[in-house]
Amino acid sequence: xxxxxxxxxxxxxxxxxxxxxxxxxxxxxxxxxxxxxxxxxxxxxxxxxxxxxxxxxxxxxxxxxxxxxxxxxxxxxxxxxxxxxxxxxxxxxxxxxxxxxxxxxxxxxxxxxxxxxxxxxxxxxxxxxxxxxxxxxxxxxxxxxxxxxxxxxxxxxxxxxxxxxxxxxxxxxxxxxxxxxxxxxxxxxxxxxxxxxxxxxxxxxxxxxxxxxxxxxxxxxxxxxxxxxxxxxxxxxxxxxxxxxxxxxxxxxxxxxxxxxxxxxxxxxxxxxxx
Amino acid sequence: xxxxxxxxxxxxxxxxxxxxxxxxxxxxxxxxxxxxxxxxxxxxxxxxxxxxxxxxxxxxxxxxxxxxxxxxxxxxxxxxxxxxxxxxxxxxxxxxxxxxxxxxxxxxxx
Amino acid sequence: xxxxxxxxxxxxxxxxxxxxxxxxxxxxxxxxxxxxxxxxxxxxxxxxxxxxxxxxxxxxxxxxxxxxxxxxxxxxxxxxxxxxxxxxxxxxxxxxxxxxxxxxxxxxxxxxxxxxxxxxxxxxxxxxxxxxxxxxxxxxxxxxxxxxxxxxxxxxxxxxxxxxxxxxxxxxxxxxxxxxxxxxxxxxxxxxxxxxxxxxxxxxxxxxxxxxxxxxxxxxxxxxxxxxxxxxxxxxxxxxxxxxxxxxxxxxxxxxxxxxxxxxxxxxxxxxxxx
Numbered sequence: 141x142x143x144x145x146x147x148x149x150x151x152x153x154x155x156x157x158x159x160x161x162x163x164x165x166x167x168x169x170x171x172x173x174x175x176x177x178x179x180x181x182x183x184x185x186x187x188x189x190x191x192x193x194x195x196x197x198x199x200x201x202x203x204x205x206x207x208x209x210x211x212x213x214x215x216x217x218x219x220x221x222x223x224x225x226x227x228x229x230x231x232x233x234x235x236x237x238x239x240x241x242x243x244x245x246x247x248x249x250x251x252x253x254x255x256x257x258x259x260x261x262x263x264x265x266x267x268x269x270x271x272x273x274x275x276x277x278x279x280x281x282x283x284x285x286x287x288x289x290x291x292x293x294x295x296x297x298x299x300x301x302x303x304x305x306x307x308x309x310x311x312x313x314x315x316x317x318x319x320x321x322x323x324x325x326x327x328x329x330x331x332x333x334x335x336x337x338x339x340x341x342x343x344x345x346x347x348x349x350x351x352x353x354x355x356x357x358x359x360x361x362x363x364x365x366x367x368x369x370x371x372x373x374x375x376x377x378x379x380x381x382x383x384x385x386x387x388x389x390x391x392x393x394x395x396x397x398x399x400x401x402x403x404x405x406x407x408x409x410x411x412x413x414x415x
Numbered sequence: 416x417x418x419x420x421x422x423x424x425x426x427x428x429x430x431x432x433x434x435x436x437x438x439x440x441x442x443x444x445x446x447x448x449x450x451x452x453x454x455x456x457x458x459x460x461x462x463x464x465x466x467x468x469x470x471x472x473x474x475x476x477x478x479x480x481x482x483x484x485x486x487x488x489x490x491x492x493x494x495x496x497x498x499x500x501x502x503x504x505x506x507x508x509x510x511x512x513x514x515x516x517x518x519x520x521x522x523x524x525x
Numbered sequence: 526x527x528x529x530x531x532x533x534x535x536x537x538x539x540x541x542x543x544x545x546x547x548x549x550x551x552x553x554x555x556x557x558x559x560x561x562x563x564x565x566x567x568x569x570x571x572x573x574x575x576x577x578x579x580x581x582x583x584x585x586x587x588x589x590x591x592x593x594x595x596x597x598x599x600x601x602x603x604x605x606x607x608x609x610x611x612x613x614x615x616x617x618x619x620x621x622x623x624x625x626x627x628x629x630x631x632x633x634x635x636x637x638x639x640x641x642x643x644x645x646x647x648x649x650x651x652x653x654x655x656x657x658x659x660x661x662x663x664x665x666x667x668x669x670x671x672x673x674x675x676x677x678x679x680x681x682x683x684x685x686x687x688x689x690x691x692x693x694x695x696x697x698x699x700x701x702x703x704x705x706x707x708x709x710x711x712x713x714x715x716x717x718x719x720x721x722x723x724x725x726x727x728x729x730x731x732x733x734x735x736x737x738x739x740x741x742x743x744x745x746x747x748x749x750x751x752x753x754x755x756x757x758x759x760x761x762x763x764x765x766x767x768x769x770x771x772x773x774x775x776x777x778x779x780x781x782x783x784x785x786x787x788x789x790x791x792x793x794x795x796x797x798x799x800x
Contacts, residue, residue: 163574164543172573184566340507348502355760363750369752373760383498390499397513424592424630425662426796430785466734467771 166195168230170202177205182213200234207240216248232262239266242272244413251276267297278407281400283310302410310403316395321388329381332388336395345384352377441482448490456482472506473518484525496525545575549583561590581611581620588623618644618652625659654680655762658799665792670699676796688769691798699791700786710780716771721776725783734772741765 159358162168169192176185196202203226210219223241227233233241238261245254252277258269270293277286286307293300316336325332329349333342352373359370438460441453459478464495480500485493500523512521534569543551552567555594556639566581579633588603611617621640628637641663644656657680664673681688705725714721719735722728749757774797 162543163545163548163570168574172570175573176569181569184562184569187562187566338503338508338511341503341505344505344507345502351504358756359752369748369756369760379494379498380502384496384502385497386492386495387502390496424597425626426793427630427632427787428785429666429792430782430789462733463731463737463768466737466768466775469772470767 145332159227173202173205174378176177177209180212182209184212185209190371195414203234204240207237207244211240211244211247211302211374216244219244220248220250230257232263233261233263235263237356239268240411242268246272246275249279251279267299270297271299271303274300274307275411278303278306278310281310283307287311306403306407306410309374309406313403316392317398318389318392321392325385329384333391336387336388336391338395341391345380349377349380349384352380433452438479438482440479440486449486449506452482452490452493453487472504472521473512473523474515474518475524477504480523482525487525493525500525545571545579549575549579552583552586556586556590559593561594567589567678576610581607581616583673584610585623587647588627592627597627597631601631611757615648615652618648618656621656622652625663628665629659629662632666634663638663644799648751650682654682656680661795665795670696688798692795694792695791695798699788700789700793707777707780707784711773711777714776718769718772719771722779723777725780727779730779734768734775738765738772739767741768 143343163172169188173188173192175186176182176188179368180329186206186209187251189209190200193202205218207222210216210222218239223233223237223244227237242254242257242261242264245257254272255396258264260271261269264272270289274286274289274293277283277289286303290300290304290307321332321336323332324335328346330342330344330346333339333345356370356377359367359373436522438457441456444450444453455476464476464478473480475483477497477500481493482494484500487493488496503523506521509521512523514520515522548567549571551570552564555561555564557568565587568587571583572580572587584603584607588600588607591597591600591603601624604620604627608620608624610616611620620645625637625640628634628640641656641660644652646653646656648656657676661673661677661680664670664676676690677692677696678689681692683689709724710721712721713724713736717735718738719731719733722731722734739759745757745761745765748761758768
């Protein structure tokens with residue numbers, strides 16, 4: 141009995157310094173998680189924070205850092221799922237998770253879900269709500285709705301000015317008509333590409349079609365219709381001519397896509413730089 | 416410190432590896448038209464293109480583009496797209512295409 | 526009751542408290558099991574809370590994890606940190622050498638050479654041997670075969686006469702690899718298309734080049750006779766020129782390829798000597 145008492149005392153004494161060094165206790169784990177988070181090792185930070193949240197389920201600052209870790213890691217779907225688990229009832233959501241939830245939904249391109257969430261939510265401040273609503277329309281390239289929404293919102297909300305510019309740009313975006321480009325190239329080879337902005341390709345097409353047709357005509361004029369030379373160049377010239385008409389069509393499509401991509405890039409920049 | 420002198424990381428070759436390209440997209444044919452164009456393509460790659468300096472400004476090259484286009488859009492539109500591509504293969508509009516850093520070529524998919 | 530307590534305290538000791546050493550050993554265990562994510566987190570934790578031997582060894586293991594995952598760049602960074610952190614000169618040099626090995630694998634030969642030349646020869650034999658081995662690899666990459674031979678020979682004890690002899694004979698073969706000479710191949714193909722390829726041992730491309738250029742030459746002559754010399758020069762001759770030029774540059778490249786193939790074989794055999 142006495143021996144046992146002695147033993148447990150001994151263990152307790154040994155245990156003391158060991159406990160002082162415990163690297164997995166909550167304060168040290170928090171410190172370590174914060175280091176991982178601030179040194180941008182987000183995937184490792186998420187593992188550590190998940191463990192901490194298991195130990196302290198109601199700690200909001202840990203939860204916020206966890207969501208941000210997933211977001212920074214571009215794992216928007218997991219971030220959203222995690223908020224779902226924190227707040228099974230979406231009406232009970234508190235700041236800043238309402239903001240983070242809308243952000244992650246939009247970053248995951250779930251525009252409809254975002255608008256549904258914003259419609260039922262009452263905690264988010266109006267400026268943020270308007271921002272996310274307008275942005276969901278922009279992401280869908282639905283510029284009519286975004287203009288309508290932005291017109292209803294008071295002009296003093298400064299964070300929305302970037303969105304107003306983007307919306308206006310989207311609405312007035314210049315597009316090239318594929319039909320017109322094809323018709324132009326059918327009349328004068330290469331001219332359709334002048335119209336769509338690929339003027340260097342247009343010049344090359346004009347020259348190459350010109351030279352090959354000239355060769356074909358020369359071939360036919362020397363040897364008549366029996367001229368292999370004429371037939372070869374004739375088919376090359378026809379091929380180039382038809383190809384160029386088709387190319388004018390794709391060129392106008394590419395032009396339109398380039399414009400849309402440029403706008404999408406600007407939107408991404410505006411969204412991810414938004415605080 | 417008891418590691419081997421020649422760890423696997425140093426087992427590299429100095430030879431510029433010309434990775435023998437498998438043109439898988441010319442293999443899985445579903446109809447006679449595709450067989451015909453695949454044959455044409457493989458013959459061109461084997462006998463003609465192999466004797467040429469690298470002359471195309473794009474990746475995939477014009478012949479590969481042609482093969483892919485015929486498979487994607489059918490023989491007529493595929494050929495039209497290829498004939499257009501041959502005229503665009505002039506290297507005058509670098510600002511309009513993405514650049515492949517590894518191959519040093521501009522990217523243009525059918 | 527007391528026995529129960531003593532057992533409980535023993536268990537709680539192993540279950541909750543984990544000091545630096547235990548965390549490190551946990552990392553080692555997970556590393557051995559190839560659980561690299563868990564191991565990384567444990568080693569990062571040791572690195573954050575600790576210093577000295579455990580931290581340095583953690584860096585070493587983090588570097589090894591990166592190497593197994595093919596991330597040579599970040600392995601080099603970890604080895605660099607390990608070299609900076611260690612106090613013992615021999616250990617510092619060892620980690621610098623591991624870093625150099627990574628840089629050589631990344632083909633950053635000149636940078637590796639700078640570090641290698643900075644390491645003194647006044648160190649334990651194993652480190653000096655390793656340094657000379659890496660110098661040998663670096664010089665081989667730069668095609669300085671004489672210096673490479675010296676370095677490789679100093680990477681082994683002089684008493685190992687069998688291996689020394691093996692190295693000597695390998696380098697003897699290497700220095701005499703001059704066939705096929707790229708310049709000769711090129712000149713041969715300028716004179717007769719395909720001849721350079723035959724000389725370099727590539728029959729398929731030789732025949733191919735001969736037929737293709739021959740065919741275009743025949744076509745050019747044929748067109749010149751039927752349609753006139755201007756026609757032929759304008760439309761067929763460029764094709765002849767294209768494959769003629771292509772043929773002889775390819776011949777040079779084929780010869781170069783053969784040469785480096787042979788050199789690579791020797792290099793692999795040199796590495797085998799040290800296995």
